[in-house]
Amino acid sequence: xxxxEVPITTGVVPGASIAAEVxxxxxxxxxxxxxxxxxxxxxxxxxxxxxRRERLVIVAGQVGIGVGFLAVWQLVSGxxxxxxxxxxxxxIAERIVDLAASGELWMHxxxxxxxxxxGLAIGLPAGVILGIAVATSRIAGRxxxxxxxxxxxxxxxxxxxxxxxxxxxxxxxxxxxxxTMVLFVAFYNVYQGVKSIDRDLLDMTKSYRASRWxxxxxxxxxxxxxxxxxxxxxxxxxxxxxxIIAELxxxxxxxxxxxxxxxxxxxxxxxxxxxxxITVLAMLLEQVVAFIEKRVLRYR
Amino acid sequence: MTASVTADLAAPTSxxxxxxxxxLSYRTNKVRHxxxxxxxxxxxxxxxxxxxxxxxxxxxxxxxxxAGLADHTAGEIYLDGQNLGDASVPPGVGMVFQNDALLPWxxxxxxxxxxxxxxxxxxxxxxxxVAELLTMVNLDGYADYYPRQLSGGMRxxxxxxxxxxxxxxxxxxxxxxxxxxxxxxxxxxGEFLKIWxxxxxxxxxxxxxxxxxxxxxxxxxxxxAGPGKIKAEHRVPIPRxxxxxxxxxxxxxHEIRQQIWHELQSEPLPDTVKK
Numbered sequence: 314x315x316x317x318e319v320p321i322t323t324g325v326v327p328g329a330s331i332a333a334e335v336x337x338x339x340x341x342x343x344x345x346x347x348x349x350x351x352x353x354x355x356x357x358x359x360x361x362x363x364x365r366r367e368r369l370v371i372v373a374g375q376v377g378i379g380v381g382f383l384a385v386w387q388l389v390s391g392x393x394x395x396x397x398x399x400x401x402x403x404x405i406a407e408r409i410v411d412l413a414a415s416g417e418l419w420m421h422x423x424x425x426x427x428x429x430x431x432g433l434a435i436g437l438p439a440g441v442i443l444g445i446a447v448a449t450s451r452i453a454g455r456x457x458x459x460x461x462x463x464x465x466x467x468x469x470x471x472x473x474x475x476x477x478x479x480x481x482x483x484x485x486x487x488x489x490x491x492x493t494m495v496l497f498v499a500f501y502n503v504y505q506g507v508k509s510i511d512r513d514l515l516d517m518t519k520s521y522r523a524s525r526w527x528x529x530x531x532x533x534x535x536x537x538x539x540x541x542x543x544x545x546x547x548x549x550x551x552x553x554x555x556x557i558i559a560e561l562x563x564x565x566x567x568x569x570x571x572x573x574x575x576x577x578x579x580x581x582x583x584x585x586x587x588x589x590x591i592t593v594l595a596m597l598l599e600q601v602v603a604f605i606e607k608r609v610l611r612y613r
Numbered sequence: 614m615t616a617s618v619t620a621d622l623a624a625p626t627s628x629x630x631x632x633x634x635x636x637l638s639y640r641t642n643k644v645r646h647x648x649x650x651x652x653x654x655x656x657x658x659x660x661x662x663x664x665x666x667x668x669x670x671x672x673x674x675x676x677x678x679x680a681g682l683a684d685h686t687a688g689e690i691y692l693d694g695q696n697l698g699d700a701s702v703p704p705g706v707g708m709v710f711q712n713d714a715l716l717p718w719x720x721x722x723x724x725x726x727x728x729x730x731x732x733x734x735x736x737x738x739x740x741x742x743v744a745e746l747l748t749m750v751n752l753d754g755y756a757d758y759y760p761r762q763l764s765g766g767m768r769x770x771x772x773x774x775x776x777x778x779x780x781x782x783x784x785x786x787x788x789x790x791x792x793x794x795x796x797x798x799x800x801x802x803g804e805f806l807k808i809w810x811x812x813x814x815x816x817x818x819x820x821x822x823x824x825x826x827x828x829x830x831x832x833x834x835x836x837x838a839g840p841g842k843i844k845a846e847h848r849v850p851i852p853r854x855x856x857x858x859x860x861x862x863x864x865x866x867h868e869i870r871q872q873i874w875h876e877l878q879s880e881p882l883p884d885t886v887k888k
Contacts, residue, residue: 513714
């Protein structure tokens with residue numbers, strides 16, 4: 314009863330709060346001022362070990378599924394299902410080695426990557442600008458919005474033959490295909506992003522009479538950062554699909570061309586190889602985006 | 614009393630803000646609502662006026678209209694004698710928002726720096742000014758923290774420092790200490806009072822906390838709901854500088870508080886909940 318001591322909650326050392334006198338904070342909330350110096354090393358080591366174990370389990374599972382799938386494929390092929398239909402992993406691996414050695418793989422891959430890259434470089438900024446413009450303008454934005462929706466619902470695959478007529482059989486028609494695929498993703502995400510910006514933040518810059526440029530740089534672009542990264546993530550996959558589709562319809566080089574050529578020759582292994590190359594490429598690029606995301610969204 | 618001589622000399626130019634017959638109505642579901650009805654309000658240079666009223670009486674809306682962030686239907690607003698047009702953001706008016714409005718992706722020092730960037734303060738001066746302001750609000754050593762790492766009270770300090778950085782001649786404060794817990798609220802209020810007594814700019818302060826209003830303000834305006842109207846005004850005769858906590862034990866304080874409570878209690882409860 315007489316002992317009315319404040320219970321010391323685990324992890325918080327009284328007196329370790331260096332700045333507590335100068336900058337008092339409400340009781341019960343943890344602020345950076347309450348830095349736990351005592352248990353730092355021990356607790357951190359425990360945390361790190363737990364983290365590492367979890368990561369290991371996850372990676373092992375991911376690899377396991379992939380390896381298991383390939384193993385089943387390899388076993389089933391030729392045993393229950395004809396190799397003609399599903400090929401087999403060892404044949405695909407062999408093919409990749411052959412194509413890499415002859416330089417053919419790089420030739421096709423380079424073209425597809427360039428098409429996708431240029432398409433993304435045009436389509437993403439265009440979509441971002443369009444998204445911001447439509448979302449921030451009160452009248453003109455609403456004029457064009459229904460038409461953008463209409464264009465979005467067009468089956469882009471059906472445009473591919475038309476694009477070849479318009480833009481030729483070379484690089485340009487593929488780039489345009491990629492652009493139509495990714496522009497809308499960027500537009501939609503950015504549009505939603507701008508619409509969901511905290512009203513108070515915009516009111517704040519407005520009340521300070523900030524220029525449009527400062528509002529864009531300090532509020533809008535960072536606020537839609539996460540949305541743009543989502544757009545980028547989706548756009549990489551869609552961009553590759555766009556490039557492959559355009560190559561399937563009419564081209565003389567590229568992974569899509571290689572897939573089509575193989576399929577014309579009933580070369581299942583060739584088709585599978587092309588698909589695998591594209592999948593691996595998409596996975597690698599996904600990792601790049603994940604890395605960017607981690608750096609850009611550090612403030613969270 | 615001693616200030617009356619100088620006050621008289623400055624009289625003709627001393628009105629900072631003047632609101633004349635300001636009304637706001639809007640339509641929802643084919644019914645026109647009157648949100649603000651003929652508001653008249655004057656704010657002298659360096660005066661601290663608090664508006665108290667029940668939630669939904671339109672006191673926050675009034676601030677937004679003055680700040681140029683919302684439209685009004687009738688009436689005029691004069692700032693330094695200049696008639697402000699409809700929804701134009703006047704210069705030299707700093708708004709402090711209820712929920713801080715800090716940029717989550719910018720550190721404390723960057724948040725405070727923003728108004729300096731907007732005002733075109735040379736980059737070389739920005740850093741010193743930010744450090745100075747952070748000291749002023751007791752946030753030394755927190756320059757590189759991000760808002761999410763701070764407690765509500767500390768975020769409030771950052772928001773205050775940012776408004777000070779803008780250096781407005783009129784502060785519009787919309788329940789700035791609203792979301793804080795009672796203890797922090799009193800502490801921050803006291804700190805703010807000290808800063809204000811040093812800076813000495815005009816303040817229009819909206820709150821639903823009657824005691825906070827009396828302790829801070831030179832004048833307390835009581836607003837009523839549905840439609841929002843000014844019901845009464847009280848001059849707070851407590852001399853400055855004030856002790857934010859001690860002031861609550863004076864007779865003047867009790868008397869005004871009682872009157873205001875009375876005025877607010879005779880009001881019917883707002884029939885609609887503000888969204």
